[in-house]
Amino acid sequence: xxxxxxxxxxxxxxxxxxxxxxxxxxxxxxxxxxxxxxxxxxxxxxxxxxxxxxxxxxxxxxxxxxxxxxxxxxxxxxxxxxxxxxxxxxxxxxxxxxxxxxxxxxxxxxxxxxxxxxxxxxxxxxxxxxxxxxxxxxxxxxxxxxxxxxxxxxxxxxxxxxxxxxxxxxxxxxxxxxxxxxxxxxxxxxxxxxxxxxxxxxxxxxxxxxxxxxxxxxxxxxxxxxxxxxxxxxxxxxxxxxxxxxxxxxxxxxxxxxxxxxxxxxxxxxxxxxxxxxxxxxxxxxxxxxxxxxxxxxxxxxxxxxxxxxxxxxxxxxxxxxx
Ligand SMILES: *[C@@H]1O[C@H](CO)[C@@H](O)[C@H](O)[C@H]1NC(C)=O
Ligand SMILES: *[C@@H]1O[C@H](CO)[C@@H](O)[C@H](O)[C@H]1NC(C)=O
Numbered sequence: 001x002x003x004x005x006x007x008x009x010x011x012x013x014x015x016x017x018x019x020x021x022x023x024x025x026x027x028x029x030x031x032x033x034x035x036x037x038x039x040x041x042x043x044x045x046x047x048x049x050x051x052x053x054x055x056x057x058x059x060x061x062x063x064x065x066x067x068x069x070x071x072x073x074x075x076x077x078x079x080x081x082x083x084x085x086x087x088x089x090x091x092x093x094x095x096x097x098x099x100x101x102x103x104x105x106x107x108x109x110x111x112x113x114x115x116x117x118x119x120x121x122x123x124x125x126x127x128x129x130x131x132x133x134x135x136x137x138x139x140x141x142x143x144x145x146x147x148x149x150x151x152x153x154x155x156x157x158x159x160x161x162x163x164x165x166x167x168x169x170x171x172x173x174x175x176x177x178x179x180x181x182x183x184x185x186x187x188x189x190x191x192x193x194x195x196x197x198x199x200x201x202x203x204x205x206x207x208x209x210x211x212x213x214x215x216x217x218x219x220x221x222x223x224x225x226x227x228x229x230x231x232x233x234x235x236x237x238x239x240x241x242x243x244x245x246x247x248x249x250x251x252x253x254x255x256x257x258x259x260x261x262x263x264x265x266x267x268x269x270x271x272x273x274x275x276x277x278x279x280x281x282x283x284x285x286x287x288x289x290x291x292x293x294x295x296x297x298x299x300x301x302x303x304x305x306x307x308x309x310x311x312x313x314x315x316x317x318x319x320x321x322x323x
Pocket of ligand 2: 236237
């Protein structure tokens with residue numbers, strides 16, 4: 001009788017843990033498609049303070065939120081690895097060892113923002129609009145759209161755009177077909193960027209670019225080509241700002257490698273910084289000197305107050321081929 005109970009108890013535990021795995025998997029899929037780019041949010045924390053100024057409470061509050069998002073992404077990654085391992089083990093057992101386990105078709109699919117991979121009735125992977133975004137109570141997750149409308153999270157904005165593109169009745173109106181995130185944090189009145197603040201801004205921007213480049217080198221997130229440029233910047237002070245500026249410009253352009261950084265391509269530096277640095281928008285506007293909505297390397301160097309002759313196109317050729 002006792003051993004019977006023991007078996008029953010074991011069975012219950014097994015069922016519960018399998019269910020937990022499945023639940024986690026669902027959770028995992030949902031969270032990973034909310035497309036918060038961790039490096040870009042972490043980078044906002046590396047922005048050097050203005051000369052003689054301390055960060056206000058609000059800035060700290062936002063920075064904490066960004067750090068949390070970063071932690072969450074790391075958590076998701078480790079969680080995914082763990083679940084895959086478990087699934088592999090289960091698969092191995094079922095197949096008596098060496099056979100490949102039944103593969104989840106969604107593992108190979110990367111859905112765009114606001115979408116989640118689901119398996120349809122034919123067993124194929126399809127990218128559907130996220131059903132429910134995680135309910136956010138934390139004000140630090142809020143985002144401001146280009147309509148100056150505050151949304152609870154980036155997930156909610158991307159989901160809404162997805163619903164409109166798929167002609168769902170949940171689409172709130174035609175103006176949401178192209179809804180965009182303007183910046184992270186709730187919408188607010190942007191203070192005017194004073195001339196005194198603007199005059200210090202190129203220096204802070206240069207420092208920031210180098211800080212991110214160094215941070216990424218330390219975390220081994222740079223390609224060998226850019227790692228070489230980072231070493232050069234460390235060793236030769238005259239190359240410090242130029243190499244960082246060239247790298248960031250190439251990095252932003254890596255979307256399409258057309259040797260222009262479009263307004264759209266500026267998103268990764270603009271959106272996370274807006275709430276913290278109200279001068280970023282006017283600064284970037286100034287960079288586009290001829291107002292053709294794209295920034296050349298020469299324009300980029302000029303607005304960072306770098307010597308134009310030191311700036312040569314040294315983009316990683318590897319990204320060229322990949323694009
Ligand atoms: C955007 O919304 C915020 C908060 O509601 C408001 O303070 C600000 O003035 C608005 N900005 C613009 C440009 O309308
Ligand atoms: C540092 O970089 C500058 C500019 O590219 C170059 O002229 C100079 O020779 C370099 N110095 C050393 C020590 O490599």
